[in-house]
Amino acid sequence: MTVKAHFDILIIGGGPIGISCAIEAQKAGLSYIIIEKGCLVNSLYNYPANMTFFSTSEKLEIGGVPFVSNNIKPTRAEALEYYRRVTDKFDLNLHLFELVESIQKLKGHYEVRTAKTSYTSDNIIISTGFYDLPNLMNIPGEDLPKVNHYYKDPHFYAKQKVLIVGANNSSVDAALETYRKGADVTMVIRNGQIGERVKYWVRPDIVNRIQEGSIKAYFNSNLSGIRQHEVDIESPEGTITIPNDFVLAMTGYQPDFSFLEKIGVNLSKDYLRLPEHNPETMETNLKGLYLAGVVCGGMNTHKWFIENSRDHGERIVGHIVKGESNR
Template sequence: MQDVIIIGAGPCGLSAAIECGRRGLSTHIIEKHCLVHSIYLYPTHMQFFSTAELLEIGDVPFPSPNEKPFRYEALSYYRKVADHYDLSISQYEEALSVERQPDHSFVVHTVDRSGQKHQYEARNVVISTGYFDHPNYIGTPGEDLDKVTHYFREAHPYTGMNVAIIGGSNSAVDAAMELIRVGANIHMVYRGEEVSENIKPWVRPVFEAMVKKGKIEVHVQSKVTEIRESSITIQDKDGHTTEIDNDFVLALTGFRPDRKLLASCGVELDGDMEKPLFNPETMESNVPGLYVAGVIASGRNANEVFIETGRKHGGLIAEHIAAVRASQQ
C-alpha cells in the first residue's frame, strides 16, 4: 500500500513525486512511455519559450548556456532530477483504470509492454498524464494516408519535397523555419486570419521575412478539404478551391488530454471543455483522495497549463495529503 501512486512521469508528475517524498509519503510513478515522454516527442531541435529557471523542479538548478534551453537540455535535466531524488518509476507500463475501494483507498490496474497485468494499491492517486498520444484530427478525407503526420521531429526527411503544414501555432512556424533549411516547398494552411499572436518573439520577424521572400506560402482563413497521394485541395473563406502538388502533410493542429482514467474513477468533467472538477487550492478532484496535476487539469485547450505552472501543482497536492494524514492520526 503506497501513500501515493502518480500516473505520468512528465515534469509535473515528477514534481508531485518529489514534493510528496519530501513530506514522508511513499510514492510510485507509473509511466506509459519513457521518462518525460511529452518532451521527447518535441521536435529534435526545439527551443523552449520559457527560461531554464521556470522549468526547474525539486529545487534542482537547471544549468544552461542558453537564455531559452533546448529540448535535449531538458531531457538531460529531468533525467538527472529523477536520479537525484531516486524516484520509483515503472516505465513502459500503462495505467488502464483506477478503482475506488470501500475503505476509500484505490487500486490502479496496469499492463506492461509484454502484456503482463499488474495492480497497485494506494491511499491517494495523482493523475498527471499528458496529451501527446491524442492529436486533434481535422477530419479531412485522406488524413489517414501514410504521408500525413501529426508530429514533426526534424526537417531532413522532407528535403526538396512539397510539404503542407496545417496550423498556425508555434509548432507550425518552427516546422516551417526548419523546412526552409532543407529546401522544402512549403504551403502553410491556417483557418485564422493570421498566424498565432503567441509566436515566439524572436522567431516571428524571421518567419515574416521568409513569407515576404516567398520561401513560405501562407494560406490564411483557409482549410485543407482533401488529401490525396500526390496533391491536396485548399479552400479559402470564399469557397474557392485550389489543388496543389504535395508529397507530405504535417497536420500540426494540437493535442488533447485523455480523459479515460478520470472517467474510470468517477471524476466529473465540466461541460463541453471536459475540464475535470477539482479544488484549485489542493488539486483534489470531486473524488476524495484523487488529484490532478499538469495539463490534465485543463480543458480541451491544452495550452492552459504549461510546465512553469503545472510544476507547482505537486506542492499543493503534497501539502493537502500530508495535512489529511496528520488529521487522521
C-alpha cells in the same frame, strides 16, 4: 493478477510535473510510485529535435535542482538531460513503459491495474499531460501514411512538397526548419495571421518568409482533402488543389478525456471539458484523486505549463499530509 505493492500515493505520468509530485511525496516521508506508459518525460522526448523552450531554464526547475543551460532559453536536449539528473538525484521510484489500464475505487483506497501488474494506493495523482492525442481534422485522407500530427526532424522532408496545417509555434517551427532544409513549404492557416503566441524571436522570420514568397501561405483557409500526390484547400477564392508529398497537421493535442470519464472525474459540458477539481488542493470530485499539470486545463492546453504548475505537487502533498494528521 496479484497486487504488487501498496503506496500512499500513486502518480500516473512521468513528466516534469509527475516527477515534482514524487519529490514532494518523498520529502514528506510518504511512499509513492510513478507509473509512465512511455519513456521518462515522454512528452518532452516527442518534441521536435531542435526545439527551444519559450521559458527560461530557471522557470523549468523542480525539486530545488538548478537547471544550467548554454543559453537563457534551454533546448529539448538540455531539458531531457536535466530531468534525468533530477530523477537520479532523488533516486525516484518509477516504472517506465507501463500502461495504466484501469483505476477502481475500493473501500478506503484505489486499485490501479497496468499492463504488467496491479497496485493499491490511498491517493492517486494524474499528471498525464495532453501530447498523446492529436486534434483530428476529420477530413478524407487524414489516415494516409503521408500525414503526421507530430514533427521531429526537418531532414526527412528535404526536396519534398510539404503542407503544414496551423499557425502556432509547432507549425511555424516545422515550416521554417523544413524550408531551410530544402522543402517546398505551403502553410494552411485557419485565421488571417500567424498566431499571436508564436515565440517573439521567431515570428518576424516566418512573416518575412511568407511576404517574400519563400513559404506559401493560404490564410482564412482549411485543408479539406488529402490524396496520395495532392491536397485540396478551401480558400476564400474557392477550392485549390496543389501537388503534395507530405502533410504535417500541427492541429494541437488534447488530454485523454475518455480515461478521466472512465475513472469518474466530472468534466464540464462545454468545449473546454474542464475536469472538476479544487484549485487550492487539486483534488477532483473523487476523494483522494488529484490532478496536476496540463491535464487540469481540459482543452485549454495553453493554460498550464511546467513553470506555472510545478507547485501543484506541493499543494497536493500538503493536502494529503494535512488529511492524514486530521484522522
